[in-house]
Amino acid sequence: MVKATSSVYDPNLIESSRLLLYLYLHLQTITTALRNNLEARDWQRHAFKLKLVEYRQWFSPIMTFSLEGFVAKIRQIMKRAVEGDNEVFSDEDSIRYSPSSMGAADACTKLCQEWEAIDYPDIYIRYTALIRLTNTICEQCQHYARRTARILSQHRYFTDLNSTRSFNVSKKLCILVNDIEFVKQKLLSSLPYVLNFSTVIDKMIENYDSTDFQQTKVTLERLISTAEHEMNDVIKLIFERVATLFYVS
Structure with a gap:
């Protein structure tokens, strides 16, 4: 019997969700x-005969399952982004960011846009997705920063300043630090717009006649801010490590 672990289950979940x-x-x-090809009067008269128009109701029980596929895909993308950071760059390369970081940020943004493009009519499902996707991306961005810092240490990208007697920081270190900043600005900062925070929250307030949902927006913005601060702290620690090596030398 196959046990449902993250390594076995996630690929199946991602593919099923995509289909x-x-x-x-x-x-x-x-x-x-x-609807566009029929006159308005004809559509109103015959639409009930077309079972196809009920497709949204068909998907209602499984929309949360599809959402989990998006969540799993985001986790997969961010994990692979760090694994892709093992590529080597020469000092002559003029690039500022690694392809893996740019690809990950773009892919996650595209996933959020794809979810919003569904425009599912049940506002509660959209509200659930707003929270789930924001929380996942914030979490994964923090993991990305910490894993990147770990790569710098494990692969010895900190220059041995004791040997060089100069402030000579490797190209790879600069790119990986830039990657953390890029993911933070490109992905985290865009979430309120890509996931339409205001639109979804306003519809929840209107639908449930309660302003309590405004607090959700505040909470989500705080999540983003917390993730940004942690990523900044990781960058700061990397710089402090370099500065320490420089002064020791």
């Missing part, structure tokens, strides 16, 4: 095309 999303979007496209 469900494609099916949903195709049904959405077909239904929209039918």
Whole structure:
């Protein structure tokens, strides 16, 4: 019997979620095309005969499952981004960021945009996704910064200043520090806009006639701020390590 572990289960979850999303979007496209090609009066008269128009109800029980596929994919992307940071750069390279960090930030942003493009009518599911995706990305960005710092130590990217007798920091160290800053600015800072914080929260307030949901927005913004501060702290610790080596030399 196969045990559902993260290494076994996540790929299946990610693929299943992707296929469900494609099916949903195709049904959405077909239904929209039918509505556009029929006169408004004809659509109102015949729509009830088309079971296809009920596709949103079909997906209602499994939308949270699809959401978990997005969450698993984000975790996979961020983990692989750190694994990809083992690539070597020469001092002549003019790049400022590694392809892995740029690819990870872009991929996670695209996933958030894809989720929003679904535009599922149940606002509570969108609200749940808002919290789940924001929390996951904040968590993974912090892990990314810590793992990157660990790579710097494990692979000895801190220059042996005792030997060189000069402040000679490796190209790789500079790029990895830039990567942390890039992921922070490109991914974390964009979340309120990519996931439409204000729109989702406003609809929840309207739907449930309660301003309590405004606190959710404050909490999510605090999550982002906390993640940004931790990533800044990691960068600060890296610089302190370099400075210590410099003064010791």
